Amino acid sequence: MADRPGGLCSHIAEQRDLVMESYKIVISFLISPESRENLEKRVQRFKCYTCESVGARCRLHACLQCCYVGCRLYNHSQEHHEESNHHVAISLSHGVLYCYLCAEYVHDYEFDIIAIKARQRLADFLDLNEFVRSVPLWNPKYGELELLSLQPKRMRVDSKTPIGLRGLYNLGNTCFMNCIIQCLTHTPFLREYFLSQQHKCIRSSPADCLVCEMCSIFQEFYSGKIFPHVPTRLLYLVWTHAQHLAGYEQQDAHEFFMATLNLVHKHASGTDIPYSGGCNCIIDVIFTGSLQSDVVCQSCHGVSTTIEPFWDISLDLGQQTAGDSRKPRSLDRKKLTDCLENFTRAEHLGSAAKIKCSKCNSYQESTKQLTFKKLPLVVSFHLKRFEHSKLLHKKVSTPIAFPQQLDLSPYMAKPEEQEEADPTSTSHDPSFSRPHTYSLFGVVIHQGTLQTGHYTAYIRQSPNGWFKCDDCEIKTATIEEVLNCEAYLLFYHKKYIEYAVE
């Protein structure tokens, strides 16, 4: 162990400048190449010069005092040190300095920064920012490391820890807000973003920033406190910024959800336009997907395609199947996938709604079909249970069955090249097609009638740990209970980001 944590050992410090020069070279040629040319060159050099082994398991190290690369698997890098008296090396798998005299890896802030910056440039050039930026890792800075060492108390969080669960006071018909807060605080990517405090406030005052408020709500939820939280500031911020939701009446949870996304996006990005192209605020990173709309002219079969962004999907429930009460309920129970099929079906626009076809250069009847072009990390479905017309406001209580794992691949837009695909090609083997599988993590329920209803939510705390959140009250729930409820909003996340092994 070096006596100064996070510093160079005396052997390396002695020739720091020389070592740094070679370190930069190795980083940019072997570890994070910044051009195609360097990537290609790397192929030849990325092996043990003595035994020619390759791959992560042989743990290659490059000597920083000459250009030898040796493996640790068969001790060739150690042999090089003994033969040549060179003692500073760098691990090619991790870019960390190694001192043979100390027989230790050595960390130094300035060296680390060189490696991190090179990695960022590689990510830019290979277009990997999807991974590098969308899930930014918390790398504690040196000041933060000091703070951590002053706070020796540690909390171990695993799948059995109840942390993250907290009741919410009802501030007078505010269950519409509470159920949404419960779902948002259990959205995996949002949790990672807020708990690692990545928000850099751009508002004039953090007190007027909904992102900052979300941040403090996450802090409250994960503080370990067991008494309910009072979300007054969030309510106040939403009231002042989305006036249509102000007042002590019951509001629509879906409307509140959309208004919250919109306000967080606005306050995080400083723009007033929703889904402003290329916005990479946390809301757009997580919730923005896109729909492809294909309008097909019935005369010439020409297709005109447009792409529209979305934050959530509103689904029609179709006709209520009343009068079939003799049949067992499970048989005629409509499924979420039925609604999705309906949503993505080609719809005839009718003779009254002719659209100008650019090919025929005249107004023609056409069909319109929506499909998913890009799926977001979190897909939320809004089941349209409330019908509002001029004369009538009514609630549709049709039961809708929804799965715990949802495959959205049948509703994806067909890739353009598919028509010309070689039918003998094996690459269309369905078992290799990329999965668009989503896992359920939150459900909002509306109980009662339109006027005197009450909202509650089911949230998934750990892979199989479900809880029912009813304002102040939090109770464990079974998955059967969740899957049989009369859902109003459904929240799914991309399956592979599931927290914990199945």
Place this chain on the structure above:
Amino acid sequence: MNQELSNRIRQKLVATGEEERLKELLKTRLLSSGWRDELSAVAREYLKAKGVQHVDVEELQNVLLVEARKSIPDTVKKELLVEIRDFVMQHEGIL
């Protein structure tokens, strides 16, 4: 798989930058699946039990390797496999 073929695939993976993409993908998945946290907990316990002065990186690496490989979620393995398969199919020239 024969050695020559696997070398050719590896070279193509490195030269096209696909290897780096897969690395980042894998890192992201392992992080979000909780794998990394679980593994660092194992490491911490080992260090505590033996005393941090008496363990070097080499030893820790050997101890963790078995557990690390064993605990990679199947979904992650499968996703990586599909990605690599897709890559090999796109570059049929390597076969």
